[in-house]
Amino acid sequence: MDKFNVFVNVNKIHPGANALITFAYADYARKTEKMSDSQIIAEIMTHLRDIYGSKIPNPTSLLRTKWQSNENSFGANSYTAVSTKMQHFDDLAGEVNGKLCFAGEHTHKDYYSTVHGAYLSGLREADKIIGL
Ligand SMILES: Cc1cc2nc3c(=O)[nH]c(=O)nc-3n(C[C@H](O)[C@H](O)[C@H](O)COP(=O)(O)OP(=O)(O)OC[C@H]3O[C@@H](n4cnc5c(N)ncnc54)[C@H](O)[C@@H]3O)c2cc1C
Structure with a gap:
C-alpha cells in the first residue's frame, strides 16, 4: 500500500x-x-x-x-495525529516578545502540509511584522 x-x-x-x-x-x-x-x-x-x-x-x-x-x-511535513488540536497550529504561529515571528506550513491551520499553506503563512507574518 x-x-x-x-x-x-x-x-x-x-x-x-x-x-x-x-x-x-x-x-x-x-x-x-x-x-x-x-x-x-x-x-x-x-x-x-x-x-x-x-x-x-x-x-x-x-x-x-x-x-x-x-x-x-x-x-x-506536519500532519494531524489523533490528539492534534487546531489550537496547536496557532500556538506554533505565535510570535515571541513581539520580535520573533514564525511562518511555515506547520503554522497554518487551514492549509498545513502544503505549499500554499507555507506561502499564506509568509504573507500573514509579513503583515504582522509591518504592523509591529
Ligand atoms: C515529497 C513531498 C511532496 C510534497 N507534495 C506536495 C504537493 O504536491 N502539494 C503541496 O502543496 N505540498 C506538497 N508538499 C509539502 C510542501 O512541500 C511543504 O508543505 C512546504 O514546502 C513547506 O514549506 P515551508 O516553507 O513551511 O518549509 P520548508 O520548505 O521545509 O522550508 C524550511 C527551510 O528551513 C531550512 N532549515 C531547517 N532547519 C534549519 C536551521 N536550523 N537553520 C536554517 N535553515 C533551516 C530547511 O533547509 C528548509 O529550506 C510535499 C512535501 C514533500 C516532502
Whole structure:
C-alpha cells in the first residue's frame, strides 16, 4: 500500500528527461531510508514489471531523498495525529516578545502540509511584522 504505488513520468514536464518519480509513505518510507539503492531499485522494478512486463531494463541511476534523517527536515511535513488540536497550529504561529515571528506550513491551520499553506503563512507574518 505504501510502496511505490504512484509513478510520475518527468518526460511529460521536461521532454528528454527520461526519469520517473515514485514515492514511499509512512512506515515504509522510514524503512526505505535504511535500504540500499540496489534494494530500492529491485523493489521498484517489481512494480514496474507488473505494469510493463518482465523485459523492461533497470534504471541507469537512482536519485533518492531521505526526508526522515535529513537534519534540515526530520520528516516530510506536519500532519494531524489523533490528539492534534487546531489550537496547536496557532500556538506554533505565535510570535515571541513581539520580535520573533514564525511562518511555515506547520503554522497554518487551514492549509498545513502544503505549499500554499507555507506561502499564506509568509504573507500573514509579513503583515504582522509591518504592523509591529
Ligand atoms: C515529497 C513531498 C511532496 C510534497 N507534495 C506536495 C504537493 O504536491 N502539494 C503541496 O502543496 N505540498 C506538497 N508538499 C509539502 C510542501 O512541500 C511543504 O508543505 C512546504 O514546502 C513547506 O514549506 P515551508 O516553507 O513551511 O518549509 P520548508 O520548505 O521545509 O522550508 C524550511 C527551510 O528551513 C531550512 N532549515 C531547517 N532547519 C534549519 C536551521 N536550523 N537553520 C536554517 N535553515 C533551516 C530547511 O533547509 C528548509 O529550506 C510535499 C512535501 C514533500 C516532502
